[in-house]
Structures are given as C-alpha cells and as structure tokens.
Amino acid sequence: MSSHxxxxxxxxxxxxxxxxxxxxVLRGVSFSVPPRQTLVLLGESGTGKTLTLKLAAGLLxxxxxxxxxxxxxxxxxxxxxxxxxxxxxxxxxxxxALFDSMSVADNVAYRLREDGLPEEEIEPRVRETLRxxxxxHALEMLPSExxxxxxxxxxxxxxxxxxxxxxLYDSPTAGLDPMTAQTIITLILxxxxxxGVTALLATHRLQDGFALANFRFDPESRRVFPLAAGNGGAAxxxxxxxxxxxxxxxxxxxxxxxxxxxxxxxxxxLRRFLV
Amino acid sequence: MAxxxxxxxxxxxxxxxxxxxxxxxxxxARKAIAGVQDYSILSLRSLTNLAAGPRYxxxxxxxxxxxxxxxxxxxxxxxxxxxxxxxxxxxxxxxxFGQTALTGDVVAIALVRELGPTITGLLVAGRCSSGIAxxxxxxxxxxQVDAMRAMxxxxxxxxxxxRVLATLLMLPLLTALAxxxxxxxxxVVSVFTLRLDxxxxxxxxxxxxxxxxxxxxxxxxxxxxxxxxxxxxxxGLSVRGGTQGVGRATTQAVVVxxxxxxxxxxxxxxxSLFLADKVF
Ligand SMILES: Nc1ncnc2c1ncn2[C@@H]1O[C@H](COP(=O)(O)OP(=O)(O)OP(=O)(O)O)[C@@H](O)[C@H]1O
Ligand SMILES: [Mg+2]
Numbered sequence: 343m344s345s346h347x348x349x350x351x352x353x354x355x356x357x358x359x360x361x362x363x364x365x366x367v368l369r370g371v372s373f374s375v376p377p378r379q380t381l382v383l384l385g386e387s388g389t390g391k392t393l394t395l396k397l398a399a400g401l402l403x404x405x406x407x408x409x410x411x412x413x414x415x416x417x418x419x420x421x422x423x424x425x426x427x428x429x430x431x432x433x434x435x436x437x438x439a440l441f442d443s444m445s446v447a448d449n450v451a452y453r454l455r456e457d458g459l460p461e462e463e464i465e466p467r468v469r470e471t472l473r474x475x476x477x478x479h480a481l482e483m484l485p486s487e488x489x490x491x492x493x494x495x496x497x498x499x500x501x502x503x504x505x506x507x508x509x510l511y512d513s514p515t516a517g518l519d520p521m522t523a524q525t526i527i528t529l530i531l532x533x534x535x536x537x538g539v540t541a542l543l544a545t546h547r548l549q550d551g552f553a554l555a556n557f558r559f560d561p562e563s564r565r566v567f568p569l570a571a572g573n574g575g576a577a578x579x580x581x582x583x584x585x586x587x588x589x590x591x592x593x594x595x596x597x598x599x600x601x602x603x604x605x606x607x608x609x610x611x612l613r614r615f616l617v
Numbered sequence: 618m619a620x621x622x623x624x625x626x627x628x629x630x631x632x633x634x635x636x637x638x639x640x641x642x643x644x645x646a647r648k649a650i651a652g653v654q655d656y657s658i659l660s661l662r663s664l665t666n667l668a669a670g671p672r673y674x675x676x677x678x679x680x681x682x683x684x685x686x687x688x689x690x691x692x693x694x695x696x697x698x699x700x701x702x703x704x705x706x707x708x709x710x711x712x713x714f715g716q717t718a719l720t721g722d723v724v725a726i727a728l729v730r731e732l733g734p735t736i737t738g739l740l741v742a743g744r745c746s747s748g749i750a751x752x753x754x755x756x757x758x759x760x761q762v763d764a765m766r767a768m769x770x771x772x773x774x775x776x777x778x779x780r781v782l783a784t785l786l787m788l789p790l791l792t793a794l795a796x797x798x799x800x801x802x803x804x805v806v807s808v809f810t811l812r813l814d815x816x817x818x819x820x821x822x823x824x825x826x827x828x829x830x831x832x833x834x835x836x837x838x839x840x841x842x843x844x845x846x847x848x849x850x851x852x853g854l855s856v857r858g859g860t861q862g863v864g865r866a867t868t869q870a871v872v873v874x875x876x877x878x879x880x881x882x883x884x885x886x887x888x889s890l891f892l893a894d895k896v897f
Contacts (some may be wrong), residue, residue: 401763425769433767439760453768456671500768 352508353398358407360393367393369593375540376564382551383544385590392436395510399433400424420529431508432501432590438493440485447481450500474500492521511543515550526589527553535559548615553599555585637883660847662773663781684745687786691800692737692791699732700799702804717811721821724803728828729834731802733796738841742874745834749780750870754863787843788842789835829893837885841878843860848874
C-alpha cells in the first residue's frame, strides 16, 4: 500500500490478521507511518480501528503478520519487554480509561511515579502537562467529576506526560459535541507541531483528519493557521505528507492516500464519513 | 467490547450450524481446562512476583486495611455468635451426662481447628472475593487494566499480588481474633445458661488445645486467603461482556472460592491430622 520507506517507518503493520470467535476482524492489513506523520484511521464501528491501535501498542498479538514500532517487532516481544517498551508509546483510550479512584494529578503523574522519578520533579511536570491541555485548575478533581471533554484532555495529558515519540489516539472526539471535538483536535494539532510526535488517530469523522491536514499550530505566536486557502482544499505540497488517511472496510484497507485524494473521490463509502 | 449490529447484517454471515452434543461437551471441557490453566498461571505469578521487580508495597498496605480492618466487624460479630451457639448446642448434650465442664474443651477445639478458619474464610470470601472481582472486573471493562499495561505496569504485580499478599497475611490474624471472640461468646453463654465458672471454662478451653491444633487452625487461613484472593482476581480479570459480566464474575467469585475453601478444608484437615500424628 504505502510507498514510504519501510525502514524509516515508525509504525508499520505487515499482513496483519486478527480474529475472535465471531470471525476474523482484520484480514491482512498493511501500512506504515513515517516519522512525524499523522495517520488518520477511518472506518465504521467495529472495523477494527481500536484493535489496530492495540496491536501497535502490543496490547494484543496478531494471529499472523508483523507489527513493528520504532524498529522493534512488537508482535514478537515478550510481555516483560513490552512493558518496558511501551514507555515510548502514548495511548489515549477511546473512553479515556482514567483510573477512577485517583485524582487527575495522580492519573497524570502515574507514569512518572512508575519510572521512579522524585516527587519534586513530578509535581512541576504534571502541572506543565495539565497546563498544556488547559486543565491546571482540575488538578485535585476525580475523573467522575469531569465532563467528557475534560476527561479526554486528561487522558491526553496522561499519555504525553513523559513525551513519548509515538502517540496512538483512539477516537478522541467520539461522543463529544462539535465545539469540544474541535478543542481536542486543536490540542492534537499543537502536540504534533510543538513536539513533533508520530501519531495514529482512529476516528469516525473525516473532518478531524481534515483539520489536522489543513491547519498548523505556530508555537511562536501560539495560534492556529490554515495551511491553504479553501475549505478542505489541497494543502501545501510539503505539508500534505504530514497527514495521511487510511480507510478500513470489512477488515481490509479500502483506501489509503492524502487529503486531496479523499476529497476528489466519488466513492460512496468514503463520502459517508464526510458528514 | 464494541457490539456491532452492522456486522450481523454482513452478507457473508455464517450459516446456522447446529453443534452436536459431542462438540458442545468438547468445547466446554476445552474452556474449563483453559480456565484452570489461566487460573494456575495467575496464582503462581501472584507469588513469584514477590521475588523481584516492582513490588507496590503501598498498594498491599492499602489492601490490608481494606481486607483486614474492613472485615473485622463482621468476623468478630459472627465469631461471637458461633461460639455462643456452640455452647448452646453442646451444652444441652453434656447436661444429660452431667458433664457440662467439658463444654470448654469442645468449643475450643471445634472453633480453633475448624469453625474459626472456615467461617472466617467464608465470610471474607463473601466480602472480599466479590469485592476484588468487581473492582478488577470494572477496571477491565473500562480499559483501565489495558491503560495500566499501556503505561508499562504489569497488572499482575500492581493489582493481583498486593491483594493476594494482603489476604494471605490478614486472614490468619482475623481467624485468631474470631477464635478468641468465639471463646468469649462461648464463655458468656456457659456462664449464664450452664452456670459454669468463667475461669474454669477458660482454663479447660486453653488446656484442651494442643500445639497441633493451633498449627492446623492458623495454617488453614493462609490457604483459604490465597484461594479467595486468587479466585477473586482471576474472575475479575477474566470478565467478558461488560457490566453484566462484572456482576456474573462477582457472584462466581464468591461461589467458587467458597466451594474451594470447603473442599480445601477437607484435605487440609486430613493432612493436618496426619502431620499431628507423625510429627508433633
Ligand atoms: N476482546 C475481544 N473479544 C472479542 N471480540 C472483540 C474483542 N475486541 C474486539 N472485538 C471485535 O472486533 C471488532 C473490531 O473492534 P474494534 O474495537 O477494533 O472496532 P472499532 O473500529 O474501534 O469500532 P468503534 O468505532 O465502535 O470504536 C468488533 O466487532 C469487536 O466485536
Ligand atoms: Mg474503537
């Protein structure tokens, strides 16, 4: 599918199959994500987006095929090795998966504590990360006291607190109102342009992908700029490689390409995601 | 897991296949064996985790508080009444032979060897095995367990080992207290209904107990604690099917751990009697 150099790929799947008792869900999926690219993973509910992200994080093993991340073959590593390796990967779960018996600050600090950092170093980093997601005031709140959008932002803060080079976002805008969804996407945009992370983003909404493809966050002026004129139009050629799209259908990669190809497409299945 | 009504409508949906009895039984057997295997691995890991690596002692302390201190009221209350009722039941028999003084011996031996450990085990199983299963089960279905793994934590170290360790250590202590309070309950009742002397009751009760009885009575709860904690953890971490699955796992944890405790009690008693004969 992808013509990008496989050697340089940060995340790559090769002929991955995975299934459960009910049948095979992924039936031979291959793709690769080069450094600093954001791959937007589209597909209807149940097409295996979450599974793909969990495979990339080594939380699941494929029935066959290979999963490589940062030069390591994740699909063949032992769980103990994986535990160590996952520190390079940030995972934002579909429903946030915050630890509901811990405060927001403890949730965000979790990974730093696991790494055995001294408390006096943890506290400023937690604050800084929560400031990045604009939730510094929620430090002592419990996840059950937060709104859906806030919960997602805490989940993002928790995933990026130790600055992983790879971030996997599982439907970060699902179930949010358009305004809140926009805030989340802007946050992901800022993360990409400030820290240069490589990302996989699963979503139902094509416009999430377009927002990432067509806008840029400028760290100097701290503002978001459109990359090109026109609504959903073609992005500047240099930047277009920054966001690519992958559409799943029936366990296979149905479409793979840049934003302009998807816009030009007349395919009824692809157009379904435009709403 | 995401339920997908869309999938049901997929054109290549499998045609209905009526499985034979043999297939059904084979499937069940396979599942049961796989379950036992997973349970054994989990139980073993819960102990081997202590040998090295991150140990999460603060979590273990917290669990000791929840399991140990939290179970204290019900264990003490029940222990008291078990001792009391023992005296009522045995006392009425002994009065027939005019041997009421023997009540202390019988209550002490029955409590320390058998009733203390099993009743405490069953009570804590009802309270904590279910608690553990529902807590871990909810964490599993809300993906908190996966989130833990994603952040480099081994759930068997962070969740299972602290609970197993805490129960293992707390149950013998709870049992000892239940034994004591049970004797106290027995004493009170024998003073009031059998007109026994309290001092006489206690001396007889303590004299009746041998070292082997204490060994038996305090080693059983270690095993019971291990059973109820590992069953709770296993049931919680193998939940399937959302919230409803959590409810099912909770019930199953209590049922399975209670049955296993009673069954283990039989074998532990057998072994203890054998050892008491040969060694002590
Ligand atoms: N642990 C599991 N056991 C059995 N089936 C599973 C499991 N995990 C996922 N599935 C099945 O795999 C399919 C794909 O699931 P997945 O969660 O990846 O979908 P998705 O694309 O993320 O959907 P959504 O957009 O609703 O989040 C679903 O049909 C689901 O039922
Ligand atoms: Mg999903």
